[in-house]
Amino acid sequence: MSTAASAAPPATRPVMEPVPVRVTSVSKETHDTFTLTVAPPPGDPVSAFEPGQFSMLYVYGVGELPISISGDPAVRESLTYTIRSVGQVTYQLVTRQPGDFIGVRGPFGSSWPLKEARGKSVLIVAGGIGLAPLRPAIYSILRHRGDYNRLVILYGSRSPRDLLYRKEFAAWGLLPDTQALSTVDYGGVTWRGHVGVVTTLFRLVRMQPKETVAMICGPEIMMRYAARELEARGLPPEQIHLSMERNMKCGAGFCGHCQMGPYFVCKHGPVFSYPEIKPYLDLYEL
Amino acid sequence: MRKKSYRLDEKGLDALIAHLREQGYQVYGPKVEDAALHWRPITGCADLPRGWTQELAPGRARLEPDNSAALFHHWTCAEGLKAVLHLPLVRIMAARRDNGWFRILDNPPPAARCAFVGVRPCDLAALAVLDRVLLGDRYADDIYRARRQGAFLIAIHCQRSAPTCFCASMGSGPRARSGFDIALSEFAEGDAPEYFAEAGSPAGMDLLEACGAAPAPPDWSRAVEEGCARAAAAQTRRLDAHAAPQLIDALFDSPHWDHVAKRCLACGNCTSVCPTCFCVNYEDRTSIDGREAERWRLWDSCFTQSFTYIHGGSVRSSVKARYRHWLSHKLGRWQAQFGTPGCTGCGRCIVWCPVGIDITEEFRQLQLSAAAAASFATKD
Amino acid sequence: MAPSEMKTVLTAHPFLEGLPEKYVDMLSKLAFEVHFDQDEVIFREGDPSSLFYLILDGKIALEMGAPGRQIIIQTLEAGDELGWSSLLENTSKQFRARCLEPVRALAFDGARVVNLCEEDHEFGFHIMRRALALVAERLRATRLQTLDVYSPKGARRP
Numbered sequence: 153m154s155t156a157a158s159a160a161p162p163a164t165r166p167v168m169e170p171v172p173v174r175v176t177s178v179s180k181e182t183h184d185t186f187t188l189t190v191a192p193p194p195g196d197p198v199s200a201f202e203p204g205q206f207s208m209l210y211v212y213g214v215g216e217l218p219i220s221i222s223g224d225p226a227v228r229e230s231l232t233y234t235i236r237s238v239g240q241v242t243y244q245l246v247t248r249q250p251g252d253f254i255g256v257r258g259p260f261g262s263s264w265p266l267k268e269a270r271g272k273s274v275l276i277v278a279g280g281i282g283l284a285p286l287r288p289a290i291y292s293i294l295r296h297r298g299d300y301n302r303l304v305i306l307y308g309s310r311s312p313r314d315l316l317y318r319k320e321f322a323a324w325g326l327l328p329d330t331q332a333l334s335t336v337d338y339g340g341v342t343w344r345g346h347v348g349v350v351t352t353l354f355r356l357v358r359m360q361p362k363e364t365v366a367m368i369c370g371p372e373i374m375m376r377y378a379a380r381e382l383e384a385r386g387l388p389p390e391q392i393h394l395s396m397e398r399n400m401k402c403g404a405g406f407c408g409h410c411q412m413g414p415y416f417v418c419k420h421g422p423v424f425s426y427p428e429i430k431p432y433l434d435l436y437e438l
Numbered sequence: 439m440r441k442k443s444y445r446l447d448e449k450g451l452d453a454l455i456a457h458l459r460e461q462g463y464q465v466y467g468p469k470v471e472d473a474a475l476h477w478r479p480i481t482g483c484a485d486l487p488r489g490w491t492q493e494l495a496p497g498r499a500r501l502e503p504d505n506s507a508a509l510f511h512h513w514t515c516a517e518g519l520k521a522v523l524h525l526p527l528v529r530i531m532a533a534r535r536d537n538g539w540f541r542i543l544d545n546p547p548p549a550a551r552c553a554f555v556g557v558r559p560c561d562l563a564a565l566a567v568l569d570r571v572l573l574g575d576r577y578a579d580d581i582y583r584a585r586r587q588g589a590f591l592i593a594i595h596c597q598r599s600a601p602t603c604f605c606a607s608m609g610s611g612p613r614a615r616s617g618f619d620i621a622l623s624e625f626a627e628g629d630a631p632e633y634f635a636e637a638g639s640p641a642g643m644d645l646l647e648a649c650g651a652a653p654a655p656p657d658w659s660r661a662v663e664e665g666c667a668r669a670a671a672a673q674t675r676r677l678d679a680h681a682a683p684q685l686i687d688a689l690f691d692s693p694h695w696d697h698v699a700k701r702c703l704a705c706g707n708c709t710s711v712c713p714t715c716f717c718v719n720y721e722d723r724t725s726i727d728g729r730e731a732e733r734w735r736l737w738d739s740c741f742t743q744s745f746t747y748i749h750g751g752s753v754r755s756s757v758k759a760r761y762r763h764w765l766s767h768k769l770g771r772w773q774a775q776f777g778t779p780g781c782t783g784c785g786r787c788i789v790w791c792p793v794g795i796d797i798t799e800e801f802r803q804l805q806l807s808a809a810a811a812a813s814f815a816t817k818d
Numbered sequence: 819m820a821p822s823e824m825k826t827v828l829t830a831h832p833f834l835e836g837l838p839e840k841y842v843d844m845l846s847k848l849a850f851e852v853h854f855d856q857d858e859v860i861f862r863e864g865d866p867s868s869l870f871y872l873i874l875d876g877k878i879a880l881e882m883g884a885p886g887r888q889i890i891i892q893t894l895e896a897g898d899e900l901g902w903s904s905l906l907e908n909t910s911k912q913f914r915a916r917c918l919e920p921v922r923a924l925a926f927d928g929a930r931v932v933n934l935c936e937e938d939h940e941f942g943f944h945i946m947r948r949a950l951a952l953v954a955e956r957l958r959a960t961r962l963q964t965l966d967v968y969s970p971k972g973a974r975r976p
Contacts, residue, residue: 213723335893408718409745437759
């Protein structure tokens with residue numbers, strides 16, 4: 153038995169107590185988005201996550217935020233987060249140096265329906281930073297490629313310079329039985345790719361709707377119109393899943409901040425099936 | 439457990455409190471402070487609000503002199519038991535910077551053996567609700583659990599209702615049915631109050647026996663039932679929470695929410711005084727040299743603008759949306775989440791609302807507008 | 819392109835899906851095949867609207883330029899249509915259309931299509947209904963784009 157596997161996880165760590173972890177790398181993805189990897193203690197439950205789950209990341213003395221895990225779930229030695237610097241805590245996270253420490257709690261929440269999708273095609277629809285929580289699902293599918301039919305990855309972003317994981321994305325597109333298409337809302341004149349909202353890519357997709365499971369993550373407006381359009385194109389609603397963002401403060405259902413209708417997004421979500429969340433998606437200021 | 443009831447006088451009640459203190463309990467009771475009643479540590483009956491009663495009305499709470507010998511001629515403390523069990527402000531973590539890395543210090547939840555004297559049935563019901571919320575799911579709130587587990591509860595049945603009470607329609611009062619160690623009823627017609635004491639747990643019975651309490655006269659039990667029934671019948675406010683889950687979905691776009699929003703100040707008083715509102719926020723503090731950092735948990739309110747903030751803006755930015763969320767959650771969604779409404783009919787939100795917004799009246803109006811919408815739909 | 823091949827290609831194009839055969843015949847008589855090289859400009863902003871294209875292959879960028887700022891606002895490719903404004907009279911182009919890849923398309927003189935619509939209102943109805951669906955789709959996509967949903971600033975209320 154390896155040391156990592158035999159190291160006993162702490163029996164009862166309080167859910168609100170962060171685990172100090174060492175930052176191993178910080179890499180720039182775009183002008184405002186960075187990918188941070190950290191090394192959790194070997195065998196610690198904080199690193200055992202399902203694709204789609206999130207952690208609470210704590211910057212010593214500054215604050216704490218929910219951040220989706222964007223790395224490979226099979227790699228237990230590290231945890232990866234892709235973070236857009238939009239506020240004080242995210243700025244502090246992306247300006248960490250290798251060797252610095254941050255705190256991690258979790259993993260929290262529901263995950264992408266990878267088991268249910270076995271034997272079917274998978275359609276990934278990502279918008280902006282929403283590709284990050286979907287990347288672990290892509291890794292998982294690629295590791296168990298035989299369990300799935302076609303893999304289609306559609307990715308919409310604001311402009312070419314906002315596209316994440318560019319090299320990786322291009323490599324996905326070259327894999328057999330895999331389509332990876334990106335589109336931007338506005339292209340520069342040197343951009344040779346698609347320009348238009350992400351749903352304009354749907355008609356370029358080769359898939360059988362009834363045999364496809366869709367996983368959508370992006371800005372809420374984009375998820376709404378993507379889910380509606382997929383349903384119109386014949387995907388059974390229960391095969392459409394999306395990941396919601398709300399103000400998760402505790403991750404454990406105590407703080408009340410992330411409520412959306414009957415749900416606590418931190419524990420009932422963030423990944424919901426379309427029929428679960430549809431009645432509440434179109435209610436403004438719910 | 440055998441059902442057993444006892445007769446206590448004020449000395450007997452003092453003996454109960456003294457016994458609890460000897461056993462290491464911090465005993466809390468309703469105490470006058472800042473011209474209101476609050477849960478405060480007490481040492482005996484002398485700390486209880488004899489000579490005071492309350493005037494409670496929408497937007498109005500006053501202590502009024504009372505010329506009876508009763509210790510419990512009032513109704514509710516400003517806060518529920520959450521003020522003691524679900525702490526308003528508590529440090530949840532301390533960490534120290536240590537050679538480039540930080541170390542989480544030992545952070546035991548602040549435990550205490552709390553005993554409460556004079557818990558109203560609505561507040562007992564609220565504890566059962568909080569138990570569901572904070573202890574009943576995958577994760578448990580360690581701080582609440584540490585304080586709740588050892589709590590000793592001496593309830594008091596209500597034989598009178600305040601104008602703002604509506605526990606009868608919520609099924610939580612005026613008589614406490616469960617969840618107490620001892621339940622008292624006060625008889626204060628004469629110079630000295632007497633108490634009918636029912637044991638609700640083995641610990642409650644042991645305590646009553648240890649204090650040498652005499653058996654209760656046989657007719658007292660019926661007198662208490664009648665007193666509570668009179669109190670129930672006297673309630674003019676009522677709320678039909680069973681109707682709420684369907685109603686709130688149907689009435690999401692009702693103009694009535696705008697009508698409330700014109701009056702609501704979004705001050706959050708209702709959420710502070712509500713015995714089941716559990717929402718909290720977390721704050722970080724550091725020493726000026728950065729060597730020590732703490733996280734504190736504090737009560738929060740869904741009426742604040744920042745409550746739903748995600749980058750880009752707040753989900754519920756209008757006051758209308760925030761009131762709608764609060765009422766919809768409290769009466770309706772709570773039932774889907776926890777199998778019970780989040781309201782126990784204590785009436786505090788009515789009393790402490792600075793503009794007197796009345797949850798029973800707002801809900802009634804919403805029901806009326808739903809009925810009107812339904813009849814319009816069927817007319818065709 | 820042989821007339822029979824032309825009819826097959828027209829029938830297969832999403833814009834004409836389900837169009838009765840006699841109308842496909844009418845259109846096939848107007849259609850002519852065009853080719854553009856990569857980076858060739860099909861029309862410029864301000865040009866009169868004259869031709870309507872059904873794209874068969876390649877990719878076209880609709881662009882708008884201003885000093886210091888040139889952006890692609892939409893790309894069109896196989897199965898898409900270009901130049902719907904030529905179905906209206908007296909309009910001019912609002913964008914520049916430039917080929918990102920070599921393009922093969924079928925072109926129609928917009929004025930002649932409109933004349934046919936005038937002569938045969940039933941044919942006109944079929945064409946205008948498709949044009950309406952096309953314009954509605956473009957409008958919807960444009961509205962979503964203007965929301966700038968991916969940007970934290972764009973998501974914010976004005």
